[in-house]
Amino acid sequence: MKMLWIMSLLILSFTTPALSSDNLCLNSDEGFKFDPLTIDNVDCSYYLHREIDQTCGPSGYYVDFGYKFCSKFMFAKRHWLDFSPKAYTWLTNVGLCLQKQLHQERCESLAADKESLSCKAVESYAMKSHPECYLMPDINRPHISICNLAPTDYLVLTKVIKKTFLKKSIWSQMRLTIKGCGARIFKYLN
Numbered sequence: 001m002k003m004l005w006i007m008s009l010l011i012l013s014f015t016t017p018a019l020s021s022d023n024l025c026l027n028s029d030e031g032f033k034f035d036p037l038t039i040d041n042v043d044c045s046y047y048l049h050r051e052i053d054q055t056c057g058p059s060g061y062y063v064d065f066g067y068k069f070c071s072k073f074m075f076a077k078r079h080w081l082d083f084s085p086k087a088y089t090w091l092t093n094v095g096l097c098l099q100k101q102l103h104q105e106r107c108e109s110l111a112a113d114k115e116s117l118s119c120k121a122v123e124s125y126a127m128k129s130h131p132e133c134y135l136m137p138d139i140n141r142p143h144i145s146i147c148n149l150a151p152t153d154y155l156v157l158t159k160v161i162k163k164t165f166l167k168k169s170i171w172s173q174m175r176l177t178i179k180g181c182g183a184r185i186f187k188y189l190n
Helices: 002-015 045-053 061-078 085-111 119-135 151-166 168-189
Strands: 025-028 031-034
Touching: 045 061, 045 085, 061 085, 061 119, 061 151, 085 119, 085 151, 119 168
Parallel strands: none
Antiparallel strands: 025 031
16 A cells, blocks of 8 residues: 555645645635636546645545545446435535535635644544535435435445445444434424
């Protein structure tokens, strides 16, 4: 894994423009716009770009969680792995949402002239944004939600994330996500 991480960073650093405070965030009257070179749902290079910008190492959030799981889900999407069309749409939107949330936090830090978040703070912020993205990754399309997936999709999701269930941060995300689904169901029943 370490060798793959080092090789990926070397290739990326030579083949793509560096992310700096000058080109990371594009400000507009409506708030921050996302540079299309950094956010996408086709691959997971956003996390490697962020790793180059702020080195947290192979066990940091960008590589050990963001890139790793983005890659696993991209592979799962490409090969369908028994996902329903609804789950496929959800996965695509969640990937974008997670990158945008992390990017937004970075842009707001830069706008406030704050130093970069520490690697621990990045991980904490990113983990807190996961349930929100799972529940409603696109505010313009609230029907896209983990709450609306088929039971078979949950089984496939479980296969993809496997051993990660052992991490305490995952249990917290799951609890908040289940609570959010419960609130949605309660809202629709009333």
